Amino acid sequence: MEKFFFISVFLLPYVITTFAFPLSTDSRWIVDDGNKGRRVKLTCVNWPSHLETAVAEGLSKQSLDSIAEKIVSMGFNCVRLTWPLYLATDESFSDIMTVRQSLRKFRLLEAVSGFQTHNPTILDLPLIKAFQEVVSCLGKHRVMVILDNHISQPGWCCSDNDGNGFFGDKHLNPQVWIKGLKKMASMFANVSSNVVGMCLRNELRGPKQNIKDWYTYMRKGAEAVHSMNPDVLVIVSGLNYATDLSFLRDRPFEVSFRRKLVFEIHWYGFWNSLEGDNLNKICGKETEKMMKMSGFLLEKGVPLFVSEFGIDQRGNNANDNKFLSCFMALAADLDLDWSLWTLAGSYYIREKTIGTDETYGVLDWNWSSIRNSTILQMISAIQSPFQGLMETQPKKIMFHPSTGLCIVRKSLFQLKLGSCNRSESWKLSSHRVLSLTEEKILCLKAYEDGKSVKLRLFFSDSYCSKWKLLSDSKMQLSSITKNGVSICLDVDSNNNNIVTNSCKCLLGNSSCDPRSQWFKLVTSTRRRSKPKPFLQISPYSKTSTF
Numbered sequence: 001m002e003k004f005f006f007i008s009v010f011l012l013p014y015v016i017t018t019f020a021f022p023l024s025t026d027s028r029w030i031v032d033d034g035n036k037g038r039r040v041k042l043t044c045v046n047w048p049s050h051l052e053t054a055v056a057e058g059l060s061k062q063s064l065d066s067i068a069e070k071i072v073s074m075g076f077n078c079v080r081l082t083w084p085l086y087l088a089t090d091e092s093f094s095d096i097m098t099v100r101q102s103l104r105k106f107r108l109l110e111a112v113s114g115f116q117t118h119n120p121t122i123l124d125l126p127l128i129k130a131f132q133e134v135v136s137c138l139g140k141h142r143v144m145v146i147l148d149n150h151i152s153q154p155g156w157c158c159s160d161n162d163g164n165g166f167f168g169d170k171h172l173n174p175q176v177w178i179k180g181l182k183k184m185a186s187m188f189a190n191v192s193s194n195v196v197g198m199c200l201r202n203e204l205r206g207p208k209q210n211i212k213d214w215y216t217y218m219r220k221g222a223e224a225v226h227s228m229n230p231d232v233l234v235i236v237s238g239l240n241y242a243t244d245l246s247f248l249r250d251r252p253f254e255v256s257f258r259r260k261l262v263f264e265i266h267w268y269g270f271w272n273s274l275e276g277d278n279l280n281k282i283c284g285k286e287t288e289k290m291m292k293m294s295g296f297l298l299e300k301g302v303p304l305f306v307s308e309f310g311i312d313q314r315g316n317n318a319n320d321n322k323f324l325s326c327f328m329a330l331a332a333d334l335d336l337d338w339s340l341w342t343l344a345g346s347y348y349i350r351e352k353t354i355g356t357d358e359t360y361g362v363l364d365w366n367w368s369s370i371r372n373s374t375i376l377q378m379i380s381a382i383q384s385p386f387q388g389l390m391e392t393q394p395k396k397i398m399f400h401p402s403t404g405l406c407i408v409r410k411s412l413f414q415l416k417l418g419s420c421n422r423s424e425s426w427k428l429s430s431h432r433v434l435s436l437t438e439e440k441i442l443c444l445k446a447y448e449d450g451k452s453v454k455l456r457l458f459f460s461d462s463y464c465s466k467w468k469l470l471s472d473s474k475m476q477l478s479s480i481t482k483n484g485v486s487i488c489l490d491v492d493s494n495n496n497n498i499v500t501n502s503c504k505c506l507l508g509n510s511s512c513d514p515r516s517q518w519f520k521l522v523t524s525t526r527r528r529s530k531p532k533p534f535l536q537i538s539p540y541s542k543t544s545t546f
């Protein structure tokens, strides 16, 4: 394996947690089969295997084992593995054509020779056997797999008129689809317990889509999967490219089985229509829209899986970067289960282009190193659950979505950004005082514009600043200094100290970036990996365990 992975910040001692399968649901959470039903947070990465060749991408660049190792070392616990329907329904294709033949069909001679080097034992397997090898290798590395029927004929997805969008389209015959789902579900039943879920169909869309047929066919698909493999979670997506489940508000989705149903949505930052607008406003609006279209399900106790989100990993797409911060705030707040698009650093062939670079890929073109470890580190903040695993009293932590860090102690009275595992927990009282929950006698006090905030002994409310959440994003914590100046909590970019500055972007257009001032008060039951409380000896002790 590449050296890079060993020096990478992601080789913090990650703990491989073993879950008892099969998974099921308990209110909005996905839980394991242990006697306590421990929460399992899906933190997946999408691994495409539905493109032209119908072979899991990347195997001409790295061995299957080493890709599985990378997935684990990057902190993902699961893969959403995509498959084209015809891989399960067209036996002349899936059972007869080998990987080598499929690559040759597209004249991918370099890929054939790469396969020869990295995965010689897979090269001459029939396509379906190669697919099973991928699942079983992931199982060996204790990576959970969610099978996603991404499209019907192998190829890049998705557009309104590609014939794969909705039931009745040229390539989406409901009977064939049901047959394929059953075949795939039974193939892994009683065999690979790491196949924990199946997404029925990716991104329904196009002119034919309608709610009535959605209920009819998705119900049939759900029952078909469950009948062949009652162990898997049945994962159901909505309309309009998996963004709309709002119709579930009026009419429930009824199935014959219990505790196996999960809904899925996709969320990307394609915010072009809002370009030029104020980021606080855009994030506020998009969050509200997401809650209206699908997030409300969580409030009703129904599990929801964000099975695709992602950004350009080159880090130079301003819209994507803004989206990620906004997404991170909500993902932490709701403690979502999710799957990042995408693992793939490149494709054998995509839409006629050989060796297409995937700029949304966490791995680079060679599938050897992490494309952008800054971005991955940010995302790692939401890889462990905030809730439902560690049984401690729920508390609020102050999460900084644009870095994936949280407010932690720097010294007795000073604060900085640091790992959320070391986060202080806070209480915002009805008198708008922010105090620590463990060392209750300390509250947050703002001084002048541009200066550090400090913890202060809390003899009465008047010793503390009064805080409120401002702006359309509701993520700016503001207070008023003794000179009557309105200021917001911020981060000093030089040393990560928590300071106050004048509030950014309450008005104004997209040229203004408020993200350093975004803080989300996130509910957490994580046990704090803590140094001893600062105030354990006497309130005036300067002893610091840092």
Ligand SMILES: *[C@@H]1O[C@H](CO)[C@@H](O)[C@H](O)[C@H]1NC(C)=O
Pocket (backbone or CB within 6 Å): 185, 186, 187, 189, 190, 228, 229
């Ligand atoms: C899995 O095993 C169960 C119990 O032995 C059996 O009833 C079922 O038919 C099997 N499923 C498949 C798809 O082989």
Ligand SMILES: *[C@@H]1O[C@H](CO)[C@@H](O)[C@H](O)[C@H]1NC(C)=O
Pocket (backbone or CB within 6 Å): 276, 509, 510, 511
């Ligand atoms: C945003 O506002 C600034 C200052 O008011 C102005 O100079 C700039 O042209 C505006 N930019 C956009 C994209 O509207």
Ligand SMILES: *[C@@H]1O[C@H](CO)[C@@H](O)[C@H](O)[C@H]1NC(C)=O
Pocket (backbone or CB within 6 Å): 313, 314, 315, 316, 321, 371, 372, 373, 374, 375
């Ligand atoms: C990674 O992304 C960040 C922005 O999030 C960007 O500043 C940086 O240049 C990117 N690094 C690489 C190696 O692409």
Ligand SMILES: *[C@@H]1O[C@H](CO)[C@@H](O)[C@H](O)[C@H]1NC(C)=O
Pocket (backbone or CB within 6 Å): 364, 365, 366
């Ligand atoms: C891929 O790896 C090869 C061999 O290490 C290297 O020569 C090449 O520059 C890499 N290509 C890219 C695009 O990273």
Ligand SMILES: *[C@@H]1O[C@H](CO)[C@@H](O)[C@H](O)[C@H]1NC(C)=O
Pocket (backbone or CB within 6 Å): 012, 013, 014, 015, 384, 419, 421
């Ligand atoms: C934070 O804690 C979680 C749960 O104990 C653990 O899995 C994770 O590795 C920790 N992260 C860091 C950065 O220490």
